Amino acid sequence: MTFKVAVFGEALFDMIEQENGDYRPFIGGSPYNVARSFSRQGLNCSYLSPISNDSFGDKIYNSATIENIHMPQNNRSFQATSLALVYKNEQGNPDYRLYRKSVADLDISADRLLSNLPEDLDLFHTGSLALVPEMLDVLIPVMTALKSKGVKISIDVNVRKGVEIDHAKYVSAIAQLITYADIVKVSDEDLLLQDLVGDPQELASNMLKDMTNGMVVLTLGEDGAHIITENINIKQAVYKAVPMGDTVGAGDTFFSSMLAQLLRDNALTPAAEKEHLAYALKYGSLAASINVSKIGCQPPTHAEVLSKLDELCCA
Known part of the structure; x- marks a missing residue:
């Protein structure tokens, strides 16, 4: 489909x-x-x-x-x-x-x-x-x-x-x-630039109060990313890029790849299985690391991310 x-x-x-x-x-x-x-x-x-x-x-x-x-x-x-x-x-x-x-x-x-x-x-x-x-x-x-x-x-x-x-x-x-x-991505820097001061995870959770049955994706740079709903908070560590190119478009690649995987798993809802949400978060993080291994914004294909996932599983 x-x-x-x-x-x-x-x-x-x-x-x-x-x-x-x-x-x-x-x-x-x-x-x-x-x-x-x-x-x-x-x-x-x-x-x-x-x-x-x-x-x-x-x-x-x-x-x-x-x-x-x-x-x-x-x-x-x-x-x-x-x-x-x-x-x-x-x-x-x-x-x-x-x-x-x-x-x-x-x-x-x-x-x-x-x-x-x-x-x-x-x-x-x-x-x-x-x-x-x-x-x-x-x-x-x-x-x-x-x-x-x-x-x-x-x-x-x-x-x-x-x-x-x-x-x-x-x-x-x-x-x-x-x-x-239905789903919002926000970084710790975005929160500060909105004059929101405090624990980023708590501030991101508070955003759910203004949404209807929503999800918030919080990115924390080198400290990874979270997907947060009213009932769960899943964390994903950063995948280190080898070799290191630059970070141009990393956040865009992360969120778009994650959204694509959520659509494929029919999981763009807080009611989705926790395993599907965690996998999409992992998928987006890995896609971002592939992008960061290159110069400029060069998002990977679905096949490239799956190949990288296979490498991780076999390592």
Whole structure:
């Protein structure tokens, strides 16, 4: 059975500073990384956010075509492609500046997004820079319609500093959208950027109070990940990447691969067997380690993850 998924959120270009001071462009954006991973996991994936008709947008469109990602015919926009300038600050640490005004991926209405939703959808995914106040009037009607049809909704919180001048308004928008989700991914850093201070597992558990029969996936960097429901808390350690490439897209690969496995096991519900939830968490963690063993976001296929699982079992 092939599951049908749709992704809404930014596809952008990361302009990454090189050692000589020049900037090199890379296609990125958390939701777009998720769409690539879904497709490589064998899911029937549609990417629904508008893509600019500028030269950067052409590259994104061509990339999606190569990845076998479906796109609506009317998804090109005259607005510009969003950019993220990635550089080292005065302390020598990575920092970034987002260029998000009048950009293509925000150039959409609720009616247009509703009309572009595929039939018989199993999962709708969004997150990251789509969770901004100006998108509430788009996403809330769409999510309401999806919930009425029984379509599962996943959200990757992925908080970004500097997205909105009014940070409190941004955090409030995220909180509103989480109430529509069946499963939410949040990191310990995301919690801090939402001004939530305390034990990450307890804070993640508290998010369930605002969800209906939901699940929260908590990532803790080198300390692994948890899947948390009202009744269980399953932990998964990190799989070390050999060789080590970089961590670009690791979280996107982890969550999308985990979601793909939950769909395959019909386990995208807190009522699922604990063994299925634990296996999906393990599967996502292993997929992330494969991605981290490479340079840039390069999500593995379903076959690649299964092969790695076989190696672990035989080791």
